[in-house]
Amino acid sequence: MVTLIRGGWVVAHDGRRHRVIPDGEVAFDKDEILYAGPKWDGTAEAVIEAPEALVSPGFINMHAHIGVELMAPFIDVQRARRYAPSLEFVQNLELPPSLTAEEQRISGAFSLVQMLRCGATTIVDAAGSGPIWWLGNPPGDEEMLLESAEQIGARIYASLSYRSGRVYRHFDGTPDWHFDEESGLEGLRRAVDFAVRHRGTRGGHVETMLCPHAVDNCTPALLDATKRAAQEWDLRVQIHCAQYTHEVKLIQDKYGCTPVQHLANNNFLGPEIILGHTIYTSGHRFVGGDPNADLQLIADSGASVAHSPLPFARAGEAMQSFARYRAAGINMSIGCDIWPADIIAEMRLTYYLSKTQDASAETPTCQEVFDAATLGGAHALGRTDLGRLAPGAKADIVLVDLGGYHLGQVIDPIRALITCATGQDVRDVWVEGRHVVVNRRVVGADEEALRIGAKGVYKSLIAASRSRDAAGMSPEEILGLEYTPPLLS
């Protein structure tokens, strides 16, 4: 059945770049775009009129932690907890699950609904470790997430995260690392099995990748084994890189280089690699050294960066800068990390933070930020059929209502999207040609039940963190429980 969308503006891809077509049209049949341009001259069985909407390719959220969001506001209040409280803690991680299977399902589904409502049609799960690793997850949590993705209609790139090391804190507060090589390699084996079993399943809604957790908690042997597995099975790889100053210090002390240089020295970088965050590169004011060295290594290798400015901005940290990385030739993409999962808000922050870091009004442009959230993500995933509206591309389409009072007069719709819109302005979404958000409601989910269920999940997580506390860890070290969560007060 051919569906035709008549929009106020259509972002059509001409084979080289996006072009905005006023009063344009998009036609699609099943999961495929047939036409994006000024006027479709074929017939259509269904016509959607959207005279005040931007018709955009679906956004690609390149770095999400699906299911973590419910806990994230609480973590945010406590500040990000980056160390385990003791060596004993990281050596004894056999934690009972803190959520029931149903709570786990709600947690994942809630995240997917939130992201989809904001226009993210492809969501890359960057950790695949359920709510929060130190609270324990029920078995089979990732499989449950795949079911939810199919039911709700989002496209996800799922993974099982793995690592060989964990950071803990000595009594005097200094961080240290505990490594277990065999558990890391076993994690990789399970992750490959999961990725190969589930890739391309569930009607195009599920793809997979590998996610070794971070540069500082994966040994060179694990990085090497990951690289070989990715090549053998043709999988993309996302790894958290240069996200914390303590990570930079560990790599510097141990290997005498930056995290990016460490990956390059281990022949890990390449077009299949996506570097999450990647804030503390050489030349950053907290790192020092040649401002171009790390960026050149990334650009020359063809690796991509998944930029998530918001969680770092909360801690007063920032990449220096989106525009500079782009100018160095790095393929930039955008993700939301944890909370709130509004890809449009993340684009706006990308736009403004980059300018403030560079003290520049000129770069980046709104178009460059828009490209990162669409074409940049697609390129990182090796997909020429995503992030664009063009014949043959997947029918992943977002209608953003630009008629709201807060948008004022729309002169340039991409500029209006980046500087004025939010996820709340997303009206309709199609993924693989399936109409999954209809007039701001996700039709494949009981939104109200999820919203109520999410409150219960949050309480369970708080209760679990308290019982972990009772098991001998000090409150300040776990989650700073002197703070009374609003839902429990």
Ligand SMILES: [Zn+2]
């Ligand atoms: Zn992350």
